Amino acid sequence: MSLKDKINSKCLPNHVAIIMDGNGRWAKCHGKHRLFGHQNGVESVREVTEASVELGIKYLTLYAFSTENWNRPKDEIEGLMHLMIQAIENETPTLMKNNVRFETIGDIEKINQETRDAIDRITEKTKNNDALTLIIALSYSSRWEIEKAVRDIATKVKNNEIEIDDICQVMISNHLCTKNFPDPDLLIRTSGEYRISNFLMWQLSYAELYFTPTFWPDFKKENYYEAILDFQSRERRFGKTSEQINK
Ligand code: FPP
Numbered sequence: 695m696s697l698k699d700k701i702n703s704k705c706l707p708n709h710v711a712i713i714m715d716g717n718g719r720w721a722k723c724h725g726k727h728r729l730f731g732h733q734n735g736v737e738s739v740r741e742v743t744e745a746s747v748e749l750g751i752k753y754l755t756l757y758a759f760s761t762e763n764w765n766r767p768k769d770e771i772e773g774l775m776h777l778m779i780q781a782i783e784n785e786t787p788t789l790m791k792n793n794v795r796f797e798t799i800g801d802i803e804k805i806n807q808e809t810r811d812a813i814d815r816i817t818e819k820t821k822n823n824d825a826l827t828l829i830i831a832l833s834y835s836s837r838w839e840i841e842k843a844v845r846d847i848a849t850k851v852k853n854n855e856i857e858i859d860d861i862c863q864v865m866i867s868n869h870l871c872t873k874n875f876p877d878p879d880l881l882i883r884t885s886g887e888y889r890i891s892n893f894l895m896w897q898l899s900y901a902e903l904y905f906t907p908t909f910w911p912d913f914k915k916e917n918y919y920e921a922i923l924d925f926q927s928r929e930r931r932f933g934k935t936s937e938q939i940n941k
Pocket residue numbers: 714715716717718719720732733735736739756757758759763777778781782830885
């Protein structure tokens with residue numbers, strides 16, 4: 695029985711989030727430049743996107759560029775943005791064929807115009823697709839997002855649009871960039887690092903965490919199936935007891 699066949703299609707994670715880590719170390723192991731690692735990482739993006747569609751997973755969020763990544767060398771940032779444009783252009787027909795909607799979260803205004811134009815084109819073109827929503831976190835960090843939400847809510851209080859007593863968890867969620875998406879059920883981080891790195895900190899409250907030593911460019915469909923099978927072996931209690939969940 696293949697790994698894929700072992701997956702129970704009735705208890706899939708609705709939303710998988712991935713911290714794609716290890717491109718630089720993978721490139722170094724192969725004696726190549728860091729950008730070579732990112733280029734090969736695009737192939738893994740294709741694999742997990744395709745696998746998500748095949749399995750019937752509805753949301754996939756990929757951490758492609760954090761607000762902290764702006765501190766990387768200029769040539770790496772430019773290379774990554776160029777790669778993003780190339781990937782968007784090359785993959786648009788496949789996303790259309792597979793009925794995938796493309797979305798982004800993050801401080802997109804910081805991104806250069808050429809990349810933003812490519813993002814706008816693919817977002818518009820795929821907006822009615824509904825098999826999978828592929829969300830790319832770009833110039834994103836949780837602390838940036840939460841700070842922005844607090845400012846927006848405080849402004850509404852100041853303008854008498856809402857009362858302080860109206861502030862609740864649902865309202866906070868509705869002021870995050872992810873307001874239109876459900877919280878992730880499963881977080882995967884590659885490359886043997888055990889950190890959340892400022893990624894979806896509010897939204898991951900009840901997610902199952904899966905860490906693998908595999909570098910992102912080596913993370914293929916079989917690795918993804920393994921992560922999903924591991925998820926399916928967990929008991930999610932959401933603060934309740936095992937007896938309450940199983941009655
Ligand atoms: C982390 O590895 C990876 C990134 C910062 C970039 C991820 C980008 C891609 C996979 C390519 C473009 C993405 C899309 C969605 C088309 P790292 O550079 O931090 O690796 P290291 O920790 O080994 O240095």
